[in-house]
Structures are given as structure tokens and as C-alpha cells.
Amino acid sequence: MNIKLAGISTALAAVVAVFALPAVTQAQCCGSSKKSANADKQDRAKDCGAAVADTDAKPEVALAAKPGETEIKVPSLMCGMCVKNITKAVQSVEGVTAVAVDRKNKVARVSFDPEKTSLEKIETAIVKAGYVANDKKADDEAFSKLPDCCKPE
Numbered sequence: 001m002n003i004k005l006a007g008i009s010t011a012l013a014a015v016v017a018v019f020a021l022p023a024v025t026q027a028q029c030c031g032s033s034k035k036s037a038n039a040d041k042q043d044r045a046k047d048c049g050a051a052v053a054d055t056d057a058k059p060e061v062a063l064a065a066k067p068g069e070t071e072i073k074v075p076s077l078m079c080g081m082c083v084k085n086i087t088k089a090v091q092s093v094e095g096v097t098a099v100a101v102d103r104k105n106k107v108a109r110v111s112f113d114p115e116k117t118s119l120e121k122i123e124t125a126i127v128k129a130g131y132v133a134n135d136k137k138a139d140d141e142a143f144s145k146l147p148d149c150c151k152p153e
Contacts, residue, residue, distance in 0.1 A: 072108045076132040089129035
């Protein structure tokens with residue numbers, strides 16, 4: 001697929017790259033079928049980088065600089081599957097216009113229409129997906145359904 005991205009910021013280009021990814025299974029993402037039971041979760045998290053777009057790059061403009069743009073800390077983010085799950089959860093919020101999840105720095109950068117949604121609604125979507133969002137605790141039931149690679153020790 002050839003898409004010309006002239007004049008689009010690095011952040012938006014990263015978002016486009018995430019959206020263009022094919023579906024990924026847990027085994028493809030985490031290499032869980034190839035790792036021993038004692039494998040370090042950080043090693044499995046590194047394996048996931050091959051299955052997802054590199055969204056660790058910093059955008060040219062800090063998204064937290066304008067109204068309707070924010071950076072949400074997601075300390076429980078572990079792997080590429082987490083990036084996919086968090087991205088999907090944030091995209092499901094009406095009013096969200098762009099999302100880029102940075103696995104390395106464990107943050108989600110989100111652009112949204114403040115007349116349609118709020119930081120609290122976006123955090124709630126992440127929490128309901130089973131992840132910690134800023135100071136909000138992950139939903140226990142959703143967390144229990146996450147693959148093992150997505151659960152910090």
C-alpha cells in the first residue's frame with residue numbers, strides 16, 4: 001500500500017503505521033511458544049517489537065502542548081500486544097482523533113476533540129482494557145483476561 005505522507009507530522013505518521021498493521025496473535029507477538037516458563041518478561045516484551053510498528057520515536061511536537069492533546073502514563077504496558085490493545089481501546093473513544101503508544105517510554109500520546117471527550121474518558125477506556133492509566137488502577141476482570149505477556153510481574 002503506497003500512501004504519500006507529505007506534510008504530515010511524525011506523530012501522525014506513527015499512528016498511520018500502527019493502523020496499517022496486520023492482526024497479531026499472542027504467539028507471534030510474544031514468542032510465548034518458544035520461551036521457557038522461566039523466560040524473563042522483558043525478553044518477551046522485546047520480542048514483540050518485531051510484530052508491531054516502531055512507535056518509540058518521539059513526535060516532532062509534544063502532544064501535551066495544546067488543548068485536546070495529552071500524554072497518558074501506562075506503566076503496565078509490557079509488549080507489542082499491549083500496544084495493540086491500548087491503541088484499540090483509545091480509538092474506541094468517540095472524539096479521539098489520533099493515538100500513538102510508545103512502548104519504550106510507556107506512554108500513550110492522544111489527540112482528541114475536547115468538545116466530544118475528556119482525559120478521564122480516555123483513561124477509563126485504557127483501565128477497562130486492563131491497564132493502569134496515569135493514577136487509575138486497571139480493571140481487575142479485564143486484567144485477568146490479558147495474555148501472560150501483558151501482565152507485569
